[in-house]
Structure formats: structure tokens, C-alpha cells
Amino acid sequence: MAHGEDVKYVEITYRGIFQKRLAKYIAEGLVYMAREMGRSAVSFGRYGDSPERNGVPAKYYVALGSLNEEELIGYSTRVEPETVDVIVVLDDTLLKGVESWAWQGVQPINLKLKEGGAMIVTSTRNLEELVKVTPAKEFRWDMGRINVEKSFSGLWAFKDDMTMERVWGAIAKMRPDIVDLEHVRTYVKEHKKDRVNERLSAVEEAYETLVVKSMAPKEGAEFKYSPPRLLTWQEMMEGAAVPAVPRGGRNEQFKRGTTKTERPTVDFDTCIKCKLCWVYCPDECFDETKDGYYDIAYDYCVGCGICADVCPVKNCIVMVNEGRFKDYRRPYEMWKEDKVAYKSWLKQVREGGVKERVVVPGLGR
Amino acid sequence: MTELVQKEILLNGTQAVAYAAMYADVDVTAAYPIRPYTEVMDTISKLIADGQLDAEFIVAEGEHGQFEIVKHASLTGARTLVGTSGVGWLYGMEAIVVTATDRAPVVAVIGNRALDDPGAYGVEHNDALMVRDVGWLLVWVDTAQEAFDTALIAYRVGEDSRVLMPVGVSMDGGFLTHSEQIVRLPPRELVKDFLPAYNRGKYLVHPDNPISVAPQVNEDWVSEIRRQHDEGMERARTVISEAYESFKKVFGRYPGTTRDIKMFENPFVEPYMTDDAEVILVGMGTVSKPIKVAINKMREQGIKVGMLRIRWFRPFPTQEVMKYLSGAKVVCVVDRDYSLGSPFRGGVVYHEVRSSLYDLDERPKILSFIGGLGGREITVQDAEKVIKIGLEARDTPITRHTYWINVRGDPW
Numbered sequence: 020m021a022h023g024e025d026v027k028y029v030e031i032t033y034r035g036i037f038q039k040r041l042a043k044y045i046a047e048g049l050v051y052m053a054r055e056m057g058r059s060a061v062s063f064g065r066y067g068d069s070p071e072r073n074g075v076p077a078k079y080y081v082a083l084g085s086l087n088e089e090e091l092i093g094y095s096t097r098v099e100p101e102t103v104d105v106i107v108v109l110d111d112t113l114l115k116g117v118e119s120w121a122w123q124g125v126q127p128i129n130l131k132l133k134e135g136g137a138m139i140v141t142s143t144r145n146l147e148e149l150v151k152v153t154p155a156k157e158f159r160w161d162m163g164r165i166n167v168e169k170s171f172s173g174l175w176a177f178k179d180d181m182t183m184e185r186v187w188g189a190i191a192k193m194r195p196d197i198v199d200l201e202h203v204r205t206y207v208k209e210h211k212k213d214r215v216n217e218r219l220s221a222v223e224e225a226y227e228t229l230v231v232k233s234m235a236p237k238e239g240a241e242f243k244y245s246p247p248r249l250l251t252w253q254e255m256m257e258g259a260a261v262p263a264v265p266r267g268g269r270n271e272q273f274k275r276g277t278t279k280t281e282r283p284t285v286d287f288d289t290c291i292k293c294k295l296c297w298v299y300c301p302d303e304c305f306d307e308t309k310d311g312y313y314d315i316a317y318d319y320c321v322g323c324g325i326c327a328d329v330c331p332v333k334n335c336i337v338m339v340n341e342g343r344f345k346d347y348r349r350p351y352e353m354w355k356e357d358k359v360a361y362k363s364w365l366k367q368v369r370e371g372g373v374k375e376r377v378v379v380p381g382l383g384r
Numbered sequence: 385m386t387e388l389v390q391k392e393i394l395l396n397g398t399q400a401v402a403y404a405a406m407y408a409d410v411d412v413t414a415a416y417p418i419r420p421y422t423e424v425m426d427t428i429s430k431l432i433a434d435g436q437l438d439a440e441f442i443v444a445e446g447e448h449g450q451f452e453i454v455k456h457a458s459l460t461g462a463r464t465l466v467g468t469s470g471v472g473w474l475y476g477m478e479a480i481v482v483t484a485t486d487r488a489p490v491v492a493v494i495g496n497r498a499l500d501d502p503g504a505y506g507v508e509h510n511d512a513l514m515v516r517d518v519g520w521l522l523v524w525v526d527t528a529q530e531a532f533d534t535a536l537i538a539y540r541v542g543e544d545s546r547v548l549m550p551v552g553v554s555m556d557g558g559f560l561t562h563s564e565q566i567v568r569l570p571p572r573e574l575v576k577d578f579l580p581a582y583n584r585g586k587y588l589v590h591p592d593n594p595i596s597v598a599p600q601v602n603e604d605w606v607s608e609i610r611r612q613h614d615e616g617m618e619r620a621r622t623v624i625s626e627a628y629e630s631f632k633k634v635f636g637r638y639p640g641t642t643r644d645i646k647m648f649e650n651p652f653v654e655p656y657m658t659d660d661a662e663v664i665l666v667g668m669g670t671v672s673k674p675i676k677v678a679i680n681k682m683r684e685q686g687i688k689v690g691m692l693r694i695r696w697f698r699p700f701p702t703q704e705v706m707k708y709l710s711g712a713k714v715v716c717v718v719d720r721d722y723s724l725g726s727p728f729r730g731g732v733v734y735h736e737v738r739s740s741l742y743d744l745d746e747r748p749k750i751l752s753f754i755g756g757l758g759g760r761e762i763t764v765q766d767a768e769k770v771i772k773i774g775l776e777a778r779d780t781p782i783t784r785h786t787y788w789i790n791v792r793g794d795p796w
């Protein structure tokens with residue numbers, strides 16, 4: 020008998036716009052491969068605003084199983100499946116939490132992973148470093164890393180850098196029950212005829228060099244998450260009205276900080292208190308301190324980089340890869356506590372963490 | 385300016401609403417011309433120019449802008465009047481729909497007009513009916529007096545804190561928008577007793593009451609928003625009844641009439657000789673006029689026929705329709721609109737009536753008559769013919785569901 024439990028799900032978490040097509044193509048390939056393996060399969064994007072917003076965490080799914088296709092679609096006509104077997108993370112900064120739908124709060128990246136499930140991350144950082152920011156689970160699961168730069172193969176331009184092939188190779192390695200190497204090869208040969216040899220080597224390379232770590236129960240970072248209780252129709256204000264956030268306050272329910280791949284770092288020693296960062300930040304992340312500096316609420320910063328662009332002092336505000344930070348501590352606090360330590364910390368996070376930023380999506384950088 | 389005595393004045397339907405808006409002391413109007421509603425704004429601009437009314441008169445760049453203006457004004461506590469017709473109503477539709485969602489009790493005159501092409505100016509009800517499912521209260525009037533009275537009621541009902549919804553006062557283009565009739569205006573002082581000041585309470589958009597209305601919310605919220613709206617629509621039934629009661633008390637007559645006539649006492653519908661009627665015609669707007677004449681003629685011959693005129697279409701008077709039509713053998717719904725591709729190829733009102741009667745143990749036969757589209761007349765003779773077809777259907781099995789009144793090429 021066919022049951023919903025027979026359905027397996029692959030979740031692909033990506034950054035809206037920048038990686039939408041990449042995620043979709045990965046899913047598409049998995050569907051074809053699964054069908055070649057004699058199973059039915061469908062894919063669906065987790066519909067919402069996020070896929071079309073710059074950098075906002077978004078998701079794509081593949082459902083596959085031994086059910087016939089109609090039943091599979093019946094089980095998969097959902098916003099999200101309840102649990103997933105494999106998670107593909109297309110940007111390592113997503114490991115720190117995703118807030119992707121209906122203000123359900125910032126969720127751990129592996130919230131839906133089943134016991135014994137696999138998570139595959141594209142990252143150039145080593146696994147030990149990644150484990151430190153990856154939320155712990157109560158049970159055993161496996162984490163794999165494909166050694167590549169994150170690929171901005173997005174909505175408007177598809178930069179075909181073979182991230183797809185690498186992801187397929189990695190899934191074949193970790194979960195041959197989803198797709199096996201042979202079927203990945205066949206699919207690539209039949210469907211991706213240009214540069215086919217290069218693609219096949221990308222598959223093989225990912226398959227051979229994938230670093231996998233078995234995660235023990237409770238291993239990894241602590242991540243407190245409980246879904247917020249959303250209001251009933253009797254509790255909500257009528258007419259799509261919502262109470263405003265009080266002046267000087269922030270909406271606890273709506274932190275968009277998971278959107279960022281980089282965060283602004285501030286050198287308070289060189290700041291001239293011109294206030295431009297405060298004026299320009301579109302998300303009102305800066306708080307004026309008593310002594311006239313501008314502190315940042317990183318929970319709300321979306322990493323747009325506008326503050327860094329407008330700051331008139333060279334290297335005063337610098338955007339740094341989000342992966343280099345463990346927490347959301349406010350920089351001013353740290354600076355006040357120990358200015359010398361702050362300076363050396365600043366030097367350390369900026370070193371190697373500063374990249375030319377993607378300013379215009381679609382250029383295929 | 386204060387008038388303490390009742391006075392009679394010749395007004396057409398649109399002018400009557402403009403006068404009601406003056407009596408209601410509206411704060412903001414937004415205008416964009418389209419026949420046949422236009423004269424509402426002609427009149428109101430004149431009343432403002434003459435110093436009879438102190439209100440903002442904003443000329444919009446089109447209907448979309450027009451409805452956005454009044455929606456926002458209404459959310460900030462301004463009493464507003466707006467209006468349009470036909471495709472203008474549809475052009476404003478995005479703003480019109482969210483006016484309801486955002487619970488702005490705007491009052492709009494809809495001078496019913498055919499939806500182009502071919503550029504007809506005549507009445508057809510499909511324009512107003514476009515909002516039947518999105519949370520507008522909709523009322524049809526059949527005289528200038530009723531237009532005046534109903535506009536006052538519209539403010540009272542829409543602005544009630546239990547409702548907070550826009551109201552469309554619909555009237556037949558040409559037959560009412562452009563026909564002058566004597567309207568009895570109440571003493572202006574008394575209007576204040578009937579119509580309290582508009583008070584949005586905690587829903588007022590104001591710096592001292594920091595709320596935002598319709599920020600971008602996630603799709604996940606929509607079910608709750610619709611569900612709430614649904615309760616408001618249901619509460620509107622009570623509020624409408626209260627408003628008609630209060631109208632009678634304050635002005636000493638039933639809305640829409642110059643006297644207090646027992647027969648007219650239901651706010652939602654007007655039953656006309658329905659008590660013993662075997663055949664009952666149902667319709668909205670000015671079609672009631674020739675139908676009533678035909679009924680009078682038939683009654684002289686001893687034929688038991690009556691009419692149920694539907695005033696409030698949203699909320700739909702389900703209980704009233706059940707009550708007044710349950711004794712009939714045949715119900716003939718005369719629609720000045722059509723629902724293309726619908727069950728049995730009928731009109732919009734026909735379907736609502738048919739659905740309302742479904743739970744009756746003994747259901748009358750129901751026929752759909754489509755007539756007067758694009759401003760074509762429905763004459764007394766046509767109404768007589770509808771009655772005749774109804775009488776035939778009483779005695780023989782139904783062979784046909786829908787009849788087009790006077791359409792060239794079909795037997796009639």
C-alpha cells in the first residue's frame with residue numbers, strides 16, 4: 020500500500036533571485052534521474068515572496084517515491100513537507116538560520132531534517148568551521164561539504180559553473196537511494212550535451228572529494244527555535260491593519276537579518292559621527308549612542324551595503340562575509356568593552372573576509 | 385446652512401445622492417467623469433462652489449486614482465463620496481477591491497452602465513456586480529427619493545464600527561441617473577440625529593494612533609483577513625435593520641417613500657403584492673416600475689401575481705427571499721445583467737435567488753429573464769409577457785430556463 024511515508028523529500032535552500040534558477044535546475048535534474056530509476060518524482064518551489072527577493076532565503080523541493088505520480092502530487096501539494104531526507108544548502112551563510120516564510124521566525128537550517136538525513140553545503144570553509152555554526156539535532160545525521168564557492172546562478176542570468184553537477188554527485192555519494200551515480204552520469208550525458216566531459220568530471224570530483232561528517236546527537240551550535248504563535252482572526256485587527264512598532268522599537272517578529280551574506284563592520288576609532296549611515300540604512304538598523312556613534316542591530320541588517328557605500332571615511336564601514344561571525348553581538352558594545360581587543364578582532368574578521376560585492380545581480384559574477 | 389423645514393425639490397438620482405452627501409457633510413470627494421454617474425460630481429462641485437458644503441473636491445487622473453484618494457482619506461477619518469460607471473468602475477478595480485479589504489467605509493455611486501464595447505452608455509448591472517464577492521455592501525435604488533435616503537443610510541451603515549465597509553449605491557443609468565423626480569429633503573438639522581460623526585476608533589490612521597493599514601503581509605494572513613471580513617458582512621445585516629428603524633424614527637417616514645407604508649417595511653427587499661401571489665417577479669432597480677404597473681393590470685383581472693424588489697444585494701437577503709418566495713408556484717427573475725457560461729445560462733440575481741431557495745421543502749419553479757441590457761427598455765408589455773410565461777410555467781412542466789426579453793433573432 021502506498022502511504023505518505025513512502026515519499027522522500029529533497030530540500031534545496033538558496034538565496035532568492037541570486038540562486039533561484041540554480042535551485043530549480045538541481046531539482047529538475049533530480050526529478051528526471053529518479054524517474055529513470057523507476058520512481059515517480061515531482062518538484063516544487065516553496066511559493067512565496069522570497070524567491071524573487073534579493074538574497075532572501077528561499078526553498079525548492081523534490082518529492083520522490085514509489086507511489087504513482089498522482090498520489091505523489093497529492094502528498095506534495097503543500098507549501099512545505101513536514102520532514103525532509105536531504106537538504107542542499109547553496110550558501111554556507113544560510114547555516115546560521117533562515118527566515119523564509121510567513122514570519123514563522125528565524126528557523127534552524129536543518130529544522131526539517133529526518134533522523135539519519137543528509138545535509139550538503141557548498142562552501143570553501145572546512146567542515147570543522149561549519150559545524151560550529153550549524154544547529155545541533157537530537158539525533159545522528161550526516162553533513163557533507165562540496166568544496167566550491169557559492170554560485171550566484173540566479174534568476175536573470177544563469178552562470179553555468181557546474182554547481183548543479185557537483186550537487187548531484189554529492190547526493191549520489193551520500194544518498195544513493197535518492198539518485199545513484201550511474202543515473203547522474205546518464206542524465207548528464209543525455210541532457211547536458213555541451214561541455215559534457217567537463218560536467219561529468221564535476222560530478223565525479225564532487226563524488227570523490229566530498230567530505231562527510233557524521234554528526235552526533237547534540238553536536239553543533241545551540242539554536243533556540245520555537246515557532247511564534249500567529250494570531251487568530253478574532254485577535255487580529257480588522258481590515259489588514261497592524262499596530263505600528265512603537266517609536267524607537269523594532270518588530271521582534273520580523274527579523275530579516277538572515278537575508279545577508281555580508282555584514283557591515285565599523286571602525287569606531289575613525290568614525291567622524293557624520294550620521295550618514297543612520298540616514299541611509301533602508302532597514303533602520305543603526306541606533307545612535309549617547310556619545311554620537313552609530314551602533315548596528317545585526318538581527319535586522321539585510322547586508323545591502325548601502326552604509327558602507329555612503330560612509331565618507333575610508334575603511335570605516337566595511338562589508339565582511341557573514342560566515343566569519345558567530346553571533347549577532349552589537350559592535351559598539353564590543354568596542355566600548357575593550358577598544359584594543361575590538362581593533363584586533365576587526366582586523367582579523369576583515370582579513371580574507373572582504374570581497375568585491377555583488378551589486379548588480381544578473382552579471383553572472 | 386440650516387434648513388429646519390422639509391422641502392420638496394426636483395432632482396435626478398445622481399443629484400439626489402450629491403444632496404445627501406451635502407447633508408452628510410462629506411469631507412472629501414474625488415471625481416473623474418464618466419457617463420452616467422458624472423452629474424453627481426457636477427452637482428457636488430456646484431454645492432461646494434456655492435458655499436453649501438465645505439469639502440475637498442479632488443479631480444483624479446482616472447478611476448484608480450479616484451478610489452485610492454477616497455480610500456486613504458477614509459482611513460484618516462474623512463467622510464467621502466466617490467462614484468463611477470461601467471468600465472470606469474472596472475478600471476478602478478484594484479483600488480476598489482482593497483477599499484473593502486482595508487475596511488474603508490467609502491460611499492460610491494455606481495451609475496450602472498454596460499461594460500464596453502461597443503461603447504454603450506445605457507444601464508446594465510454587471511458593472512456593480514463585479515464586486516459582489518469582495519466585501520462591498522451593494523444596494524440598488526429605484527427612485528430619486530430612495531437614492532437620497534439610501535445614501536444617508538449608506539454612511540450610517542458603512543461607518544458603523546461593527547461594519548466599516550464601503551457601500552455601493554447602484555442606480556440604473558439613464559432611467560434614474562437622468563430622470564428628475566420630486567425628492568422630499570428632511571430638515572437638515574435632523575440629519576445629525578440620524579447620522580453620527582464618522583469615528584474609526586482604533587482603526588484611525590493618525591500620528592497619535594500609530595497603526596499601518598495593509599502593509600505587505602504574507603499570503604499566510606489572507607484566510608484570517610477574509611474570515612474577519614465575513615463576520616463584518618454578517619453584522620451589517622443587523623446594522624442595516626437598525627439604520628432603517630432609526631431613519632423612520634428621526635424623519636417620520638420610511639426610507640424611499642414620502643409616507644410610512646407598512647408594505648415597505650423590510651429594509652432588504654420590497655415585497656409588492658406577494659402575499660397570495662402564485663407568480664412572483666424578482667428584480668433590482670427601475671425595472672420595478674413597469675413590472676408594478678403590469679402587476680396592477682393583471683390583478684384587475686384577478687391574476688395572483690406580485691413582485692419582490694431586491695434592495696440590498698450584499699449582504700444578500702437570503703431569509704427574506706425564502707420568506708417572500710416560498711409560497712409562490714413560479715418565480716421569474718428579471719436580470720438586467722447576465723452571467724455568461726453560468727448554470728442554465730441565467731442572470732446573476734437568478735442564481736442567487738435559486739441558491740437561496742434550494743433548502744425549501746417545496747421549491748417554486750424558477751425562470752431567468754434577461755432584459756434591458758445596455759439600456760434597452762423593459763416595458764409594461766414586456767413585464768406582462770414575463771408574467772404570462774410565468775403563468776404558463778405554473779401549469780406545465782418547465783422546458784426552458786432562460787428567456788431573453790426582446791432580443792432580436794430569438795422568439796419573444
Ligand code: SF4
Pocket residue numbers: 282283299300301302303304305315319320321322323324325326327
Ligand atoms: S548593510 Fe548597512 S545599510 Fe544595509 S541594512 Fe545593513 S546596516 Fe543597513
Ligand code: SF4
Pocket residue numbers: 285289290291292293294295296297313329330331332335336
Ligand atoms: S557614515 Fe561612517 S563616519 Fe559617518 S557616522 Fe556612520 S560610521 Fe561614522
